[in-house]
Each structure stands twice: as C-alpha cells, then as structure tokens.
Amino acid sequence: MVGESTVKWNPFAPDYFHDPYPIYAKSREHNPIQRDSYGNIIIFKYRDVAPLLESGDFEVSNLEAYFESKENYIFKNSPQCPFLAKTTSKWLMYLNGDIHRKLRIALGKVLFSYDFDRLIQEAVQDSIAHFQDYQELDLVDFSKYFIFHILKQFIGLKDFASFEKVVEFSNLAARSQDIFVSKQMYLKINDCFTWGKGLFAETGFKDRLVKELDGFEFEEEDYYSILAVTLMAFFETSKDNLSFSLHHILLKRSLIEYILEADAKQIKWITEELIRYNSPLQFTVRISKKEVEIDGHHFPTGTRFVLGIASANRDEEIFESPEEIIPNRQINPHLAFGSGPHTCLGALIARKEMEFGLKPMIQFLQKFSIMTEIPLVWGNQIFMRTLDKAMVNID
Amino acid sequence: MNYKHWLIAQIASEASISEKEVDCDVSFEHFNLDSLAIVSISFEMESEFQLENVDPSLFSEYNTINKLCVWLESQQ
Numbered sequence: 001m002v003g004e005s006t007v008k009w010n011p012f013a014p015d016y017f018h019d020p021y022p023i024y025a026k027s028r029e030h031n032p033i034q035r036d037s038y039g040n041i042i043i044f045k046y047r048d049v050a051p052l053l054e055s056g057d058f059e060v061s062n063l064e065a066y067f068e069s070k071e072n073y074i075f076k077n078s079p080q081c082p083f084l085a086k087t088t089s090k091w092l093m094y095l096n097g098d099i100h101r102k103l104r105i106a107l108g109k110v111l112f113s114y115d116f117d118r119l120i121q122e123a124v125q126d127s128i129a130h131f132q133d134y135q136e137l138d139l140v141d142f143s144k145y146f147i148f149h150i151l152k153q154f155i156g157l158k159d160f161a162s163f164e165k166v167v168e169f170s171n172l173a174a175r176s177q178d179i180f181v182s183k184q185m186y187l188k189i190n191d192c193f194t195w196g197k198g199l200f201a202e203t204g205f206k207d208r209l210v211k212e213l214d215g216f217e218f219e220e221e222d223y224y225s226i227l228a229v230t231l232m233a234f235f236e237t238s239k240d241n242l243s244f245s246l247h248h249i250l251l252k253r254s255l256i257e258y259i260l261e262a263d264a265k266q267i268k269w270i271t272e273e274l275i276r277y278n279s280p281l282q283f284t285v286r287i288s289k290k291e292v293e294i295d296g297h298h299f300p301t302g303t304r305f306v307l308g309i310a311s312a313n314r315d316e317e318i319f320e321s322p323e324e325i326i327p328n329r330q331i332n333p334h335l336a337f338g339s340g341p342h343t344c345l346g347a348l349i350a351r352k353e354m355e356f357g358l359k360p361m362i363q364f365l366q367k368f369s370i371m372t373e374i375p376l377v378w379g380n381q382i383f384m385r386t387l388d389k390a391m392v393n394i395d
Numbered sequence: 396m397n398y399k400h401w402l403i404a405q406i407a408s409e410a411s412i413s414e415k416e417v418d419c420d421v422s423f424e425h426f427n428l429d430s431l432a433i434v435s436i437s438f439e440m441e442s443e444f445q446l447e448n449v450d451p452s453l454f455s456e457y458n459t460i461n462k463l464c465v466w467l468e469s470q471q
Contacts, residue, residue, distance in 0.1 A: 012450035037455050038430045070431055076411075180451060182438035183431060380448075 005031035009042055011180065017378040020282065020385070021323070024311035033297060036306075040179075041299060044308040046315035046335070048294055052307060053339040058286035060342060061304065063094040063177065074183045080190055087193040088176065090218075090225035093233075093284075093342055100341070106212045107226065108345055113208060114154045116349050120356045123149035128364045136371065136393035139250075143243040146357065147235050155231060156204025166235065169196045173232035174384045179283075179306070193228065200227045238350055240280040240386050245354065247390045248274070248325055249362060250370055258327045259362045264355075270327040271354040276334035277325050279310035283383045284338060309335050310385070368392035398464045401443065405436050406460065419460040428454075446470060 007030040009023055010016070016023070027034065027044040034042045043049055052058055067085035075082050088094065092104055127146040131137055148163050157166065172192040175185060200206060206223060213223075249255045259270065288303045299305075313334045314322040337344035344350070371391040379386035399419060407414040410426040418425075423433070430451070437449040444467065457463040 010450065010452070012448055012452070014448075037452055073431065077408075180430070180434050183435040184438050 005034075007031040009034055009036075009044075011382045017380055017385075018376070020310070021314060024308060024314060027308075028311060028315060033295060040304050040306050042306045042308065043294070044311040046312035046318045049307045049309065049312040050333075050335060050339060052286055052294070052305065053284075053335065053342075055340070057290055057292055058288055058305070059096040060094055061285045061287055062096075063091060064089040070183075070186075074186045074190075078187055080187060081194070082190065083193045084176065084186060084190050086221050087196075087225050087228055090222050091229040092345065093229075102216075103213075103226075104345060106216075107209075107230070110205065110208045110212050111230075111345065111349075116150070116154075116352055117356070119150050119153045120349075120352055123147075123153075124357050124360050128360060131364075136391060137368070139246045139365075139390040139392060140239070140243045140387055142361075142365075143239045143246065146242065146361075147239045147353070150353070151231065151235055154205055155227065155234070156201040156206055157199055158201050161199040165199060166231065168192065169199060169228075170232050170235040170239075171379075171386070173228055174236045174386070175381060178381055178383045180382065196228060197224055199231075200224070205230070233344075233346055234349070236384060236386070237280040237344075238346075238353055240384065241275060241278050241350065242353065242357070243387045243390060244278040244280070245274040245358070246361065246365060247370070247376070247387070248277070249358075250365060250368065250392060252325075255325065255327060256362055256366050259358055260366070262327075262359065266328060267355050267358055268351075269330060269332075270325075271351055271358065272332045272334065273325055273327055273329045274354065275336045275350070276313045276319070276329075276332055278385075279313045279334070279336045280385055281336065281338075281383065282310040282385050283308055284342075309338070365392070367394055369395050398444075398467045399460060402460045402463060405439060409436060417460070419464075422458045423454050424458070440467075444470070 007026045009027050011020070013023065024044055032043065032045040032048065034044075036042060043052070064085045067088060071082040071085060074084070090103065092100065092107065095103065123146050126149050127142065130145060131142055144163070144167055148166060151157075151166070169192055172189045175181065176189045206227060209223060209226060249259065255270075258266070262270065284307050286305045286307060288299055288301055288305065290301050292299050292303070313319070313336060316322050318333065319329075320326075337347040337350075369392060371393050374389075374391045376387060377389035379388050403414050403417045403419070406417050406423070406426055406428075409428055409432045412426070428436075433451045433454050437451045437453070440446060441449045453463065453466065457466045
C-alpha cells in the first residue's frame with residue numbers, strides 16, 4: 001500500500017542537501033512509491049520512472065497555471081506587480097500538445113544555428129587563461145565562468161548584464177520550479193523576473209527567435225519568457241554538472257589519469273557516467289491524463305507524480321555498482337536528460353561542454369587539490385541540486 | 396516570546412480571517428491552508444525564532460496552534 005512504510009523521503013531532514021542519495025536508496029528498497037502529505041506520489045525506482053517519462057498517458061505540469069492560481073495569495077500584501085505566470089508561460093518543459101511541439105522545433109532550430117563546437121572550445125581556453133595564476137579557486141566559480149562565456153556569445157546580453165546578475169537570475173529562475181517554495185521566495189523570484197527583462201539584447205538570439213516564431217503571434221513578454229528559460233536551462237544545469245564533475249574527478253587520482261589518457265570515445269563514456277552520477281535535475285513532475293496503474297497501485301486522473309530521476313540513475317537493478325563512477329561504463333541508459341517528448345533540448349550541448357572541456361580542464365586543474373578543511377556548501381534546492389562552493393588549492 | 400500570539404496572527408493573515416476567529420485547539424486543516432501557505436509560515440517561523448530548516452510536515456504532526464506552541468517551546 002502506498003505510504004504505509006516508515007521509510008519516508010523528507011527533504012527537510014538534516015544533511016539532506018549534503019547527500020540525498022541515502023534516502024533515495026532506502027526508498028527504492030523499502031518504499032519505492034510514496035504519497036506525501038499534499039497528495040503527491042513520489043516514485044524512486046528506474047523501472048517505474050522510465051516508462052512514465054515515455055508514456056502518452058501523462059503530461060507535464062503547468063507552471064503558469066500554478067502561478068496564476070497562487071498570485072492573489074503571493075502578492076496579497078506586496079506592492080510588486082505579479083510577473084511569475086507571465087515569465088513562465090512559454091517554458092518548454094511545462095508545455096503540452098501542439099504548442100510544445102511547435103515551440104520545441106522552432107527553439108531547436110535557433111539554438112542549433114550556432115557553432116557550439118567553436119564557442120565551447122573558445123570558452124575552455126578563456127576560462128583556463130582567466131584562472132591561470134590562481135593559487136586557490138572555487139570549482140563552482142570556474143564552472144560558472146566557463147558556462148557564462150559560452151552563454152554570452154549566443155544569447156545576446158546587454159552590456160550591463162554582468163556575470164553576477166546572470167548567475168542570480170539563473171539560480172532564482174531554477175528555484176521557481178522547486179517544490180516547497182515559500183511566498184517570500186516567490187516574491188524574490190518575481191522581483192528578479194522584473195529586472196531580468198533588462199538582461200537581454202534585441203539582437204542575436206532574440207532576433208533569430210522572432211524570425212523563427214513568425215506566425216506564432218507572440219508578444220514581447222512571450223519572447224522574454226523563452227529567453228528566460230533558455231538562459232536558466234543552459235546555465236544552471238551545465239554549471240552544476242560541471243562543478244560536481246570536476247570535484248569528483250579531483251578527488252580520485254584514477255579518474256584524473258583516465259581523463260588525461262582518454263581518447264574521444266573514452267571521454268564520451270565518462271561524460272555519460274558523470275551525467276548519470278550527478279543528475280543535476282533530481283526530480284521532474286508528470287500528471288496522469290487518465291486512471292493509471294503502477295506496480296499494482298491505482299491512481300486517478302490528475303494525480304501528480306514526482307519522478308525521482310536521480311534515484312533511478314542510481315538504481316542497482318539497472319546499473320552495476322551505481323554508487324561508483326565507472327569511467328568506462330558502456331551500457332548507461334541514464335535518465336538525467338529525461339526521456340520521451342520532453343527530453344532535454346540542450347542535451348547535445350551539455351554533452352559537448354564536457355567532451356570538449358574535460359581533458360583541457362583537468363590538464364589545468366590537476367595541480368590543485370580539494371581543500372578538505374573547507375567543507376562543500378550545497379544549495380537548499382530539492383529539484384535542481386546545486387553546489388555553492390567547492391574550494392581547491394595548489395599544495 | 397509569545398508563540399501563541401504570533402501563530403494566531405500568522406494563521407489569521409494566511410487564512411484571511413480575524414484573529415478572534417482563530418481557535419487554538421482546532422486542526423490547521425480547518426483553516427483551509429494549502430501547502431504554499433504552510434511552507435510560507437514555516438519560512439517565517441525560521442526567521443522569527445532563529446530555527447533552521449523547519450519541516451512543513453510539523454503542521455501535520457503538531458496540528459493545532461496549542462500543540463505547535465509546545466514544539467516551539469521545546470526548541471528554545
């Protein structure tokens with residue numbers, strides 16, 4: 001029966017943000033389908049998560065509708081103008097049906113009109129040159145700097161869109177999708193969405209977007225919504241994946257040696273393995289469009305399922321030694337980019353960032369060691385796991 | 396710190412009712428507070444009483460103002 005076990009996923013437990021994987025493992029073993037106190041069904045096993053991502057019986061949740069229903073409450077005693085629903089209205093991962101299909105094709109065309117191979121390789125060199133003389137550095141800052149250098153080359157940022165502003169915008173946009181977010185945080189996010197309009201230039205990405213979306217009858221705020229989600233999706237998960245990866249690699253001499261000696265195929269293997277192991281997007285949500293049955297449990301139409309992607313990616317039924325990074329793991333059907341109609345549009349670019357970046361970055365960073373006296377600082381985020389600080393120095 | 400007075404004011408504000416209408420022995424469910432309201436009160440509790448990472452499920456376990464006051468007193 002769903003929810004009867006004493007093993008319960010609780011993101012408010014001490015140390016959860018530092019390491020959520022022990023409770024994922026316990027949940028897979030003892031209580032793989034849980035109901036929380038708000039009626040959400042949380043699923044932890046690969047065999048339940050993977051088919052659900054692919055199935056046409058489920059759709060993504062509607063973030064815009066959620067904000068529309070809550071704006072009266074959130075802004076009750078606030079002078080701010082509500083902008084949460086508007087800004088999230090064209091976020092691809094919360095759209096279903098025809099609009100999702102058409103917008104995905106258009107956005108894909110614009111995104112892949114850029115020469116990412118060149119942009120990524122230039123950003124690798126820029127980043128290494130920038131940190132060349134550092135005696136100690138934060139791997140999170142290094143990763144942010146690298147991703148920002150790719151981003152600013154294609155998305156079209158105004159001169160005053162500083163690195164810090166983009167970092168803040170990206171993080172708050174990511175937080176807008178989390179669960180258990182307070183109205184105080186939503187007000188902060190709303191403020192960010194308001195000033196964020198000033199980040200983007202008219203030329204470049206937006207220009208191409210307007211041409212590609214000719215006939216959609218989109219308004220200015222719709223274009224802003226697409227720019228906002230592109231920035232967040234591009235920056236946040238790539239930065240998190242890279243910072244986790246660099247930290248794990250520098251912790252283990254055998255991984256450093258593997259990367260330094262790897263050929264292109266071996267780099268692809270470890271790229272996939274790190275993405276599986278890190279799973280920056282830990283959960284995603286699907287809503288049932290009809291009555292469904294999972295592992296003998298029946299759920300009515302409209303049930304909200306929280307899918308444990310990160311848990312599925314460490315499922316011992318699918319992955320041998322799932323808690324280890326095995327650099328040459330060759331069968332690796334991970335779900336880190338999702339699966340089915342909402343597979344991450346930027347997956348190819350995320351892979352290229354690692355494939356072009358890992359070897360030169362590790363060649364540069366191998367002289368640094370993890371500063372074990374300074375603990376890692378993890379962000380308080382449930383859906384999109386994020387590392388705030390990971391210090392290394394030269395011995 | 397008067398926990399009860401603070402909680403009454405919070406519940407009244409979140410449920411858009413007067414403080415006089417807040418009964419300290421009825422379940423929070425009675426006030427029709429959704430998960431967003433519960434999380435928001437938890438957030439306020441953290442900053443008001445210098446608590447760390449308040450679990451919103453507290454409102455299920457200590458499901459009245461009087462019960463939650465007992466929990467708050469135990470934290471100080």
